[in-house]
Amino acid sequence: EAGVTQFPSHSVIEKGQTVTLRCDPISGHDNLYWYRRVMGKEIKFLLHFVKESKQDESGMPNNRFLAERTGGTYSTLKVQPAELEDSGVYFCASSQGVHYGYTFGSGTRLTVV
Amino acid sequence: EDQVTQSPEALRLQEGESSSLNCSYTVSGLRGLFWYRQDPGKGPEFLFTLYSAGEEKEKERLKATLTKKESFLHITAPKPEDSATYLCAVQVNNNNDMRFGAGTRLTVKP
Numbered sequence: 205e206a207g208v209t210q211f212p213s214h215s216v217i218e219k220g221q222t223v224t225l226r227c228d229p230i231s232g233h234d235n236l237y238w239y240r241r242v243m244g245k246e247i248k249f250l251l252h253f254v255k256e257s258k259q260d261e262s263g264m265p266n267n268r269f270l271a272e273r274t275g276g277t278y279s280t281l282k283v284q285p286a287e288l289e290d291s292g293v294y295f296c297a298s299s300q301g302v303h304y305g306y307t308f309g310s311g312t313r314l315t316v317v
Numbered sequence: 318e319d320q321v322t323q324s325p326e327a328l329r330l331q332e333g334e335s336s337s338l339n340c341s342y343t344v345s346g347l348r349g350l351f352w353y354r355q356d357p358g359k360g361p362e363f364l365f366t367l368y369s370a371g372e373e374k375e376k377e378r379l380k381a382t383l384t385k386k387e388s389f390l391h392i393t394a395p396k397p398e399d400s401a402t403y404l405c406a407v408q409v410n411n412n413n414d415m416r417f418g419a420g421t422r423l424t425v426k427p
Contacts, residue, residue, distance in 0.1 A: 208360070237414070246321075247361070247404070249414035260414060295360050305351060306415070308360030 206230065210296050210309035217316055222284040225312045227296030229278070235299040236279050237306060238271060242292035250294075253279060286316045319344040323405050323418035330425050333394050338421045340405030341387040350388050351415060352381050353404040361404055364390075395425045 209228040217223050229236045238250040250269070251261040255276035264271070268287070273279040283290055293313050297306035320343045330336055342350065349368050353361035365374040367383040374381045378399065380391045390403055402422045406415040 239417075246419045247406075247417040249416070252414060263414065297360070305353075305363030305366055306361075307363065308353075310358065310360050 208296055208298050208307050208309035210294075210312050212312055213310065214313045215315070217286055217314070219288055219316055220285045222282065223286055223314060225281045225283075225294050225296075225314070227279045227281070227309060229296070229298030230307055233298035233300055233307075234276070235301065236273060237297045237299070238279070238281055239295045239297065239308075240292050241295070241311075242289070247295065250281075283314075286314075288316050290314060291316045319407070319409055319416050321405060321407055321416050321418040323403075323421050325421060326419070327422045328424070330392075330395055330423070332396055332425055332427050335391070335393045335395070337392070338390040338403055338423070339387060340390070340418055342405075342407050343386075344407050344409045344416075346409055348408040350383055351406045351408070352379075352388070352390055353406065355402045355404055355420070364403075392423070395423075397425045397427050399423065400425045 211226055215223050234255050236253040239247050241247045249263040251271050252259045253273045256273050270282045293311040295308050295311045297308045299306045322341050324339045349366050351366050352364040355361045365381040370385045372383050378393050382389050402420040404420045406417040408415050
């Protein structure tokens with residue numbers, strides 16, 4: 205079974221630019237989550253999709269972040285415009301349901317300079 | 318506010334030296350407590366889910382236990398390949414997300 209795939213694995217952009225992160229979940233997993241870890245802090249929740257619908261986006265830091273999951277398959281997370289404090293590792297995870305552990309991707313390390 | 322605290326922050330063991338990692342939590346209603354292992358440059362890897370006080374789960378050299386206030390991850394006779402960061406996370410009622418602790422970085426020396 206293929207795991208959760210994220211790309212790019214690394215991205216370095218300048219402040220004010222736009223970056224789009226992509227996540228391909230495990231096939232058949234309706235639940236898709238975005239998390240991020242900023243330097244020195246714990247992993248924090250951003251949002252949760254069930255199929256193509258946003259179930260919970262309470263963790264999104266501000267309106268510079270936009271997540272989509274068209275067709276209920278892969279998801280994208282766009283940051284526009286990027287700020288220095290957006291630097292960190294962005295993880296995507298998918299799950300069959302609440303009683304199953306999440307399968308995480310390897311993350312995208314975003315550096316805003 | 319829901320909180321998850323892991324201790325110690327870092328732990329260095331000799332191969333074969335058993336120990337325990339702690340995860341204490343203060344949440345409004347626990348739906349489940351998760352343990353993950355994370356290697357450098359990788360995402361967290363699921364280990365266990367615990368749902369109720371008194372529950373225990375085992376996998377190879379690892380055993381996770383749960384009380385009403387904390388969880389322990391016991392490592393018996395660890396090997397160098399057990400070196401990783403171990404993360405604890407809680408899922409609370411009426412919430413779909415997990416709240417993570419900061420992790421314990423375990424190093425096992427041969």
